[in-house]
Amino acid sequence: MKKLIDFKVFLKGIWKENPILFIMLGLCPVLAVSSSVKDALGMGIAVIFVLTGSNFVISSIKKIVPSYVRIPVYIVVIATFVTITDYTLAAFSPQIHRNLGVYLPLIVVNCIILGRAEGFASKNNILNSILDGLGMGIGFSLIIFVIASIREIIGNGTFLSRSILGVSYNPFLIMIMPPGAFLVIGLLIALKQRIEKGGKEKC
Amino acid sequence: MNNKIYCSPHIHGSETTGKIMFYVIFSLIPALFGSIYFFGFYVVKVILISIISSVLSELLFQILMKKEIRIYDGSAIITGILLAFVLPPRIPLWIVAIGGFLAIFLVKELFGGLGFNIFNPALTARAILLASYPVEMTKFTKPLDYSIDAITSATPLFIMKEKINEQLPSLWQMFIGNRSGCIGETSVLLLLLGAIFLLLKRVITWHIPVSYILTVAIFSLFTNENPAYQITSGGLILGAFFMATDYVTSPITKKGKIIFGIGCGIITFLIRRWGGYPEGVCYSILFMNTLVPLINKYTLPKKFGSKNE
């Protein structure tokens, strides 16, 4: 990983080391806002922005930050980006801002952001850190989008708030309740394991 | 710290599985005929759809995952019957089909199949259905009304909990099963017949059912509830003898079984008394299912030569 730009860094976040399906960090917002596709997309975009931004900044300042104060510095950087996102969404997309509610400010304590800052950006060059942030963010967004699509379609009969299964559809309500999120995430993780290992491993 | 992961133990080899499964099915037959008598021919359809859906789901999974086909061992049939037993008598058939699929595909096979599931499949399926279709899952009908849109009638537990203006069935009616409730849970008499058969054949032991039912009775006494009604209403008898005793999802040792039964009893009582739902048997067993590995850990005898932690 000594290359200036390594595109594998970007790709691994999307599938192999996907933040939701592999690293399994930052699941709280995934569980909370994935009951509707629109909110999930808003959350995804917010995470991409914060993750890329904080990775960029933290990688740039890694030389001047002494290791014993790095955690508070990371938190300040992340909190700054989150607050910027918060204000911007409130100003330009009040609907999504309202639906994301408390989970938007909570991105500050989302482990995936701090995890990438500590685990990647603080050890790698700026370009790769940006790529890592983008890759992880997009990986996060894709999966939260898939989860939200499944949950909204089955649990509410709608996609992006438009009815697609018709009025006679009796929604499978548990899908938009918290247990539904656990079920779908669990099934997707199992599916990923199955695809990668081909079911060869036994208990 | 001991970080080893133990798989759920197989209690029995495949040879005896079939026999045990046959005993369990046989023990459910009196209650099955009772339910047809009390709720009409429609419940036959419910039970059949439930069994078919369970067995087909198992077949589907085993084909999809290229596993050995093991639908003949009878376990899916039992899950199907038990699932039907915990559904209301006029439940739409498509919900039953979904329930069978959930019980087998999601709860049993995805966790590794027979012997590896953490939760009781039939009860988990019921819990999911109750959360998903609350209207259909709480529509109980009057016993002995055989028409398809039979008159709805509150269950005894609901009458007691919400203190609504409806006549409670007499204790005799409760005992023989002439009351509203889920398909297979109403007749204490017929369920006990099956349970005694299982006890005599040593398929189940007395530890879980007795500690479970006694706990509920004792707590009822202390809180001025009528213990006789508490025991005969809801799904307590069905749950205590046929669901809580499921090999895979209950502790192995006698001491463990008693702890399990008492835990189920306390949670059932708490839910009935203060919870949001009138009945708590389903959730209490599922909750205690999650504690089984812990109970096993503390009640299994120490291996010879193993160090104290």
Next chain:
Amino acid sequence: MNKKEIFTGIAVITFICGLSGYLLAQVYKTTKPKIEAIKRIEEEKLNKEIFPEAVKFEEKEINGIKYLSVLNSNNEEIGKIFEVKTLGYGGYIYLKVGIDKENKIKKVKIKEHNETPGLGAKITQDSFLNQFIGKTKENIYLKKDKSNGRIDAITGATVSSRAIVDGIRKLLEDIGEKIN
């Protein structure tokens, strides 16, 4: 840890916090007017949705209860809009309740809430809120809570539904005691 290390640590954190503070101040300054404008417009829109024929809203207070007096083009009061704060599942829910001249509910709108998306958040749907139109306080109970209740709870979101029902009923009781 020697003195120099402590000093660098403090210096770095101070610098980063200062920079972040400056940046946020700038963002706040640029977005604030926009956010407030949106809030004002939404507030106005909400009021107009409750009383489409209204021309002017005036803030008033009687016996400690604040409300908006709704005026039509002839400057006559055609109703009042009250704000209700009630504790839901995910924190406080803020409602706007329009009352017409006969003290019946004209319309209810949700101003702000933090209920679970997809479940409790359905309180904002008209199918739920329109149930309140024309009701008096005797009927504002959930059907499952009281026999004279006329409000259907949202499936799976009893807490949120009950919070709104209770909040509105309390408002009507307050109005009955203190205003009329």
